[in-house]
Amino acid sequence: MTDRRYVLAVAQMGPIARSDSRAAVVARQIELLREAHARGAAFVVFPELALTTFFPRWILGEDERQSFYETEMPNADTAPLFAEAARLGVGFYLGYAEIEAGHFFNTAIVVDRAGKIILKYRKVHLPGTAEPIPGRTLHHLEKRYFEPGNLGFPVARTDYGIAGALICNDRRWPEAYRMLSLQGAEVGFIGYNTPDDHTGDFDFDNLTSFHNQLSLQAGAYQNSMWLGAAAKCGNEEGSRMIGDSMIVAPSGQIAAQALTTGDEVITARIDLDMASLYRRTIFDFARHREPEQYHLITTRKGPVVEV
Amino acid sequence: MTDRRYVLAVAQMGPIARSDSRAAVVARQIELLREAHARGAAFVVFPELALTTFFPRWILGEDERQSFYETEMPNADTAPLFAEAARLGVGFYLGYAEIEAGHFFNTAIVVDRAGKIILKYRKVHLPGTAEPIPGRTLHHLEKRYFEPGNLGFPVARTDYGIAGALICNDRRWPEAYRMLSLQGAEVGFIGYNTPDDHTGDFDFDNLTSFHNQLSLQAGAYQNSMWLGAAAKCGNEEGSRMIGDSMIVAPSGQIAAQALTTGDEVITARIDLDMASLYRRTIFDFARHREPEQYHLITTRKGPVVEV
DSSP, X not given: OOOSEEEEEEEEBOOOOTTOOHHHHHHHHHHHHHHHHHTTEEEEEOOTTTTXXXXXXXXXXXXXXXXXXXXXXXXXXXXXXXXXXXXXXXXXXXXXXXXXXXXXXXXXXXXXXXXXXXXEEEOSOOOSOSSOOTTOSSOOOHHHHOOOOSSOSOEEEEBTEEEEEEEGXXXXXXXXXXXXXXXXXXXXXXXXXXXXXXXXXXXXGSOHHHHHHHHHHHHHHHHTOEEEEEEEOXXXXXXEEOOOOEEEOTTSOEEEEOOSSSSEEEEEEEETTHHHHHHTTTTOHHHHOOGXXXXXXXXXXXXXXXX | OOOSEEEEEEEEBOOOOTTOOHHHHHHHHHHHHHHXXXXXXXXXXXXXXXXXXXXXXXXXXXXXXXXXXBSXXXXXXXXXHXXXXXXXXXXEEEEEEEEETTEEXXXXXXXXXXXXXXXXXXXXXXXXXXXXXXXXXXXXXHHHHOOOOSSOSOEXXXXXXXXXXXXXGGGGOHHHHHHHHTTTOOEEEEEEEOBSSSSGGGGGGSOHHHHHHHHHHHHHHHHTOEEEEEEEOEEETTEEEOOOOEEEXXXXXXXXXXXXXXXXXXEEEEETTHHHHHHTTTTOHXXXXXXXXXXXXXXXXXXXXXO
């Protein structure tokens, strides 16, 4: 039974140290969950890779690397979070590194108010490189440590609307939101870890926060969706990561945004029916889209110049 | 021979009356062209349907309706614009209503510095309705007066970079920009007519200018393209149309924007190579896009809920 109006919370998290235990991280999440619940929230969005430090910044030995993946969910470390959420009747989105049958994914789950996993998504758009770039001390090795997601872009009918999950870099790609909205998604949950200083020649523009906001606002507006986006942020092991967690309305307006780069809960009362104002008019896809004109989007990976 | 750096101009135009002659409109355009040239511009973007009033706002008798379409281009009325542009060595984008073999299109052309048409585009995303909505005096009947474009999303290698053309409502649809960038487009030219007051229940949000800006910034950023977007604006026959013409960089930053709702030239010095900073990193499509995951974008027109 979907509530058409409810309070959505985003639980931004400050840095997680390389040496932090899962138990310590989960204790922080339970605090954030309780605050969100006390402020009326029915659902809480946690960040990407929310149980560990952002380990793709390093070349790691095999033992340490393996230590960052979860082999099952929930597990002994995360069971207290699932239990407390179920006790409070609050659903949540949680990102973590996953290993399954020898395959590694950057994964997010959506958990309902009873503590049941109702959606699993594996990140499709992996940024960065597989090999370290010479001269840098901090890397972005997601292509080394994860495979592209193999679950498509699933949606689920939830107590919080028809919902989809995206992860971090997905939010820059209009194709990702479109896959959700073409399945009727009304709300999207997104966790991210976005450094502003580790890629050297990429961060020439000092616009990392602007690009985060622009991508979220455009994705919400162009797909008539609510979005809740949660950062892991602050100075994490020498990497400066942006905060700017936000809740964005189907109008593209920012309904709430984080003001710190630490643990912080933001909330907004969302009305899923706000989307219908757009979906009946400018973004009535069934009247206005022209899919036969979009063929290159699915037949071509990179640009090809033929003129 | 493409100049990698040049001055781009956008020639915003104030209202055109229902009774204005083409000759009077072209005289205004020539003035704007001369100003742009005097300010160093190599190329000028004029608006959508830049030769006439925005006639799809009315149910028209057949004779008057026919009077708004061009049967050839250039023609006696527009020849002075072509001649002056060639004399000055300035290229331009121009939108107009076109009839060809009994078919009606909302069309834009790109003309090179020698006065030759090197690209023609016919608007794919027609907004509004085919039938008037009862109770309104001003309508948006593009689906009545035009067919969806049948030329795809062409690009051309020009003196101004690999260029594509979009028209008005196209700018809200990420698929349109993507079709251009997948063909290597470095710059996109866009004309528009965007009322903020004529659709009643659509303009509930007072965000028309914000949505124009958001769509252009996201389109430029997510496709690493320069965009030049020209409004026809002001109070045209009782319809209030937004201005906000702008030149947007591949970073998503606004390099120049119009400050009035009348005839106004804006310019920016653009550097096509700025795009490569993005295309080598976060938007290196060949490394990061996952086309096999986007199948619904080309196989599904409207949303289908299967959960």
